[in-house]
Amino acid sequence: MSALIYCPFPDPEYAERVGRQLIEAGLVACINIGPQVRSVFAWEGVVDTADEVPCLFKTSATRLEDAIALLEDLHPYDTPAIMGWHCDAVGAATRHWLGAL
Amino acid sequence: MSALIYCPFPDPEYAERVGRQLIEAGLVACINIGPQVRSVFAWEGVVDTADEVPCLFKTSATRLEDAIALLEDLHPYDTPAIMGWHCDAVGAATRHWLGAL
Amino acid sequence: MSALIYCPFPDPEYAERVGRQLIEAGLVACINIGPQVRSVFAWEGVVDTADEVPCLFKTSATRLEDAIALLEDLHPYDTPAIMGWHCDAVGAATRHWLGAL
Numbered sequence: 001m002s003a004l005i006y007c008p009f010p011d012p013e014y015a016e017r018v019g020r021q022l023i024e025a026g027l028v029a030c031i032n033i034g035p036q037v038r039s040v041f042a043w044e045g046v047v048d049t050a051d052e053v054p055c056l057f058k059t060s061a062t063r064l065e066d067a068i069a070l071l072e073d074l075h076p077y078d079t080p081a082i083m084g085w086h087c088d089a090v091g092a093a094t095r096h097w098l099g100a101l
Numbered sequence: 102m103s104a105l106i107y108c109p110f111p112d113p114e115y116a117e118r119v120g121r122q123l124i125e126a127g128l129v130a131c132i133n134i135g136p137q138v139r140s141v142f143a144w145e146g147v148v149d150t151a152d153e154v155p156c157l158f159k160t161s162a163t164r165l166e167d168a169i170a171l172l173e174d175l176h177p178y179d180t181p182a183i184m185g186w187h188c189d190a191v192g193a194a195t196r197h198w199l200g201a202l
Numbered sequence: 203m204s205a206l207i208y209c210p211f212p213d214p215e216y217a218e219r220v221g222r223q224l225i226e227a228g229l230v231a232c233i234n235i236g237p238q239v240r241s242v243f244a245w246e247g248v249v250d251t252a253d254e255v256p257c258l259f260k261t262s263a264t265r266l267e268d269a270i271a272l273l274e275d276l277h278p279y280d281t282p283a284i285m286g287w288h289c290d291a292v293g294a295a296t297r298h299w300l301g302a303l
Contacts, residue, residue, distance in 0.1 A: 035135075035136050088263070135236070143232070
């Protein structure tokens with residue numbers, strides 16, 4: 001089974017550096033780094049805003065936990081938002097590609 | 102368990118107003134408001150297009166239904182697209198952050 | 203139950219053509235075509251990059267497999283990344299809209 005991880009970064013350069021490390025570690029096969037989003041969030045009772053870069057990682061269900069753990073280590077935030085979920089159906093090429101991780 | 106909600110809005114200002122209300126209601130911890138997307142959709146037998154703003158809300162599985170209900174109330178469309186799903190694995194900081202909702 | 207499909211395309215025009223075909227086939231109700239993302243990916247042992255257009259399709263759990271199969275046929279890549287997942291909660295209007303597929 002395949003899986004996706006959503007995790008915003010402060011900027012695209014940092015996102016690509018970390019994404020490449022996860023790829024080289026064999027924990028994800030791909031990172032899609034999106035254009036800037038505006039984040040509004042509650043943290044320790046205060047509502048704040050930030051400009052972030054949304055990233056989506058493609059992996060497998062078996063690699064998901066390890067990918068998230070390494071992502072948490074490498075992320076520049078002390079408390080990054082990292083959210084992963086299993087896929088229920090994927091294309092045949094995707095199953096083969098991510099299944100090889 | 103954490104959860105995500107995807108819901109497009111007509112513009113970023115409206116999205117932020119509603120996002121802040123859900124945060125203040127303690128139903129989500131964060132909204133990521135993305136740059137414009139082009140939507141092609143079928144509605145009552147007609148295929149139409151619109152420019153929308155994609156938004157992703159971070160919440161917990163226990164708050165998911167209430168967050169979606171309030172989002173449906175506050176959204177400017179009569180029939181908004183609001184789609185939520187549970188996460189299977191999240192970072193430790195995320196689990197703590199969203200678990201406090 | 204509703205479902206989402208994530209699938210990047212090389213450009214927005216191709217994405218819209220294929221999206222419209224899936225809509226006309228009654229397999230999805232909507233495609234959201236996003237602004238360009240930077241992709242970093244591993245393929246056959248080499249790490250490469252590409253500029254892609256992220257697309258999100260809204261469908262139902264019952265149409266998901268057929269939508270993915272047609273998407274794989276129509277996609278311009280030989281080995282497209284196509285990843286679908288079920289929703290755990292949706293708005294009332296969404297349930298009605300996608301349930302009619």
